[in-house]
């Protein structure tokens with residue numbers, strides 16, 4: 001088992017990693033530890049591990065690290081594992097993974113497998129990017145793109161609230177052209193999700209189920225700071241999907257075509273539209289669910 005650790009994920013997570021590693025060692029699992037030094041390193045380390053036949057690659061970090069590891073092992077025989085050490089840890093909450101490092105390590109050792117179907121985003125500039133939980137275009141992506149990462153490390157998810165307040169008065173709320181399985185729509189923001197949850201443990205798409213093919217797509221028509229702030233207030237109350245100006249639809253293929261609108265994938269800045277989103281061709285096996 002290869003453990004890929006992102007030391008910049010979450011805050012002061014090294015001690016939590018050590019506790020998990022101790023449990024894995026105690027169970028006789030001989031985990032090999034590799035630490036990232038920059039963005040993209042988790043994907044490289046995971047790809048190299050899978051290429052030399054490591055059967056399990058564990059993402060020790062947050063959703064961005066998970067997405068990188070998933071991308072690195074895609075198409076190989078390696079399974080993905082998760083030690084949730086990030087800030088929001090949406091996938092871990094979605095799958096009901098334990099947050100305590102000892103319990104999370106125990107789950108990895110027990111080895112129950114589930115299959116996920118990550119999404120694949122193909123951008124207009126030729127980039128392709130895998131995401132495991134969600135991809136957003138519009139307001140939430142602007143918040144992610146301009147987030148102060150040092151502040152996030154210090155105060156965690158409160159940094160998103162702070163950045164939202166800063167973004168509200170200046171975000172342009174330009175319309176985005178959305179095509180869902182050939183049917184056209186317009187929205188000012190869109191979130192394409194594989195799971196129910198968003199920004200931690202908050203419900204966005206109550207009917208969604210990780211592992212199923214296709215996507216649930218939340219389209220937002222809020223055109224200004226007040227209606228957007230109300231959506232932000234509804235999120236922690238789990239009322240987001242029932243708010244006026246929010247539509248939840250399903251699609252197997254999503255095209256967002258308006259150029260220049262910011263995009264986030266699994267909570268990390270991912271450039272700008274246009275993008276076409278479909279399922280990855282094959283499933284991804286996740287261990288420890």
Ligand SMILES: Nc1ncnc2c1ncn2[C@@H]1O[C@H](COP(=O)(O)OP(=O)(O)OP(=O)(O)O)[C@@H](O)[C@H]1O
Nearest residue numbers: 009010036037038061062063064065086087088089
């Ligand atoms: N050593 C590193 N230095 C700088 N950035 C890194 C390093 N290792 C990984 N990264 C990048 O850090 C980004 C954020 O990490 P990650 O998403 O795992 O943590 P998080 O943002 O705290 O958690 P969450 O996404 O669950 O809120 C990842 O997308 C990854 O590309």
